[in-house]
Amino acid sequence: MLSNKLSNYQIILASGSPRRQRFFKELDIDFVIKVKSINEVYPTNLKKSEITDYLSKLKASAFKNISENEIVITSDTIVWFNGKAIEKPRNKKEAFKMIRSFSNGMHTVFTSVTFTGKNFQKTINDSTKVWFNKLTDEEISYYINTYQPFDKAGAYGIQEWLGYIGIYKIEGSFFNVMGLPTHKVYQTLLTIEN
Numbered sequence: 001m002l003s004n005k006l007s008n009y010q011i012i013l014a015s016g017s018p019r020r021q022r023f024f025k026e027l028d029i030d031f032v033i034k035v036k037s038i039n040e041v042y043p044t045n046l047k048k049s050e051i052t053d054y055l056s057k058l059k060a061s062a063f064k065n066i067s068e069n070e071i072v073i074t075s076d077t078i079v080w081f082n083g084k085a086i087e088k089p090r091n092k093k094e095a096f097k098m099i100r101s102f103s104n105g106m107h108t109v110f111t112s113v114t115f116t117g118k119n120f121q122k123t124i125n126d127s128t129k130v131w132f133n134k135l136t137d138e139e140i141s142y143y144i145n146t147y148q149p150f151d152k153a154g155a156y157g158i159q160e161w162l163g164y165i166g167i168y169k170i171e172g173s174f175f176n177v178m179g180l181p182t183h184k185v186y187q188t189l190l191t192i193e194n
Contacts (some may be wrong), residue, residue: 079098094146107130
């Protein structure tokens with residue numbers, strides 16, 4: 001359905017995330033992957049979706065000279081917990097600390113997606129609340145050692161073992177926690193004018 005709507009466009013997915021790439025395939029969107037590295041630094045006064053909005057636009061700014069028929073899609077996800085942004089862990093120790101802090105509590109996942117064309121830019125965002133059971137240190141260590149979640153904001157994947165055993169409730173989009181609010185991406189792409 002979207003492939004017909006977007007047949008005049010070249011969709012560029014600027015993400016190295018295998019999960020986002022899979023979502024685009026499963027949404028039946030034809031796309032190419034182009035990733036440009038940027039320094040993901042944001043002003044310290046930003047909070048929640050302000051951070052992900054800023055970073056998804058910053059990623060889009062790396063693309064110069066977008067042609068008439070191109071749409072560049074950039075995205076960013078953070079976990080918001082105890083008044084601060086939790087990003088990707090750098091090592092096992094950080095991953096352990098992150099997951100342990102989420103144990104027996106609630107945090108919020110924010111994702112922003114920016115759509116950039118030659119003459120337009122639109123940013124959308126979504127948030128999902130996630131509740132964790134109380135986790136043992138053994139469960140956390142097993143997950144980190146087995147799944148190596150170092151490419152994930154908050155050091156976990158809701159679609160993996162830890163999500164199966166540790167998450168008892170979410171409020172909002174499941175897919176947003178995986179890194180893409182697919183329902184909002186679909187609706188936004190439907191509004192693109194041919």
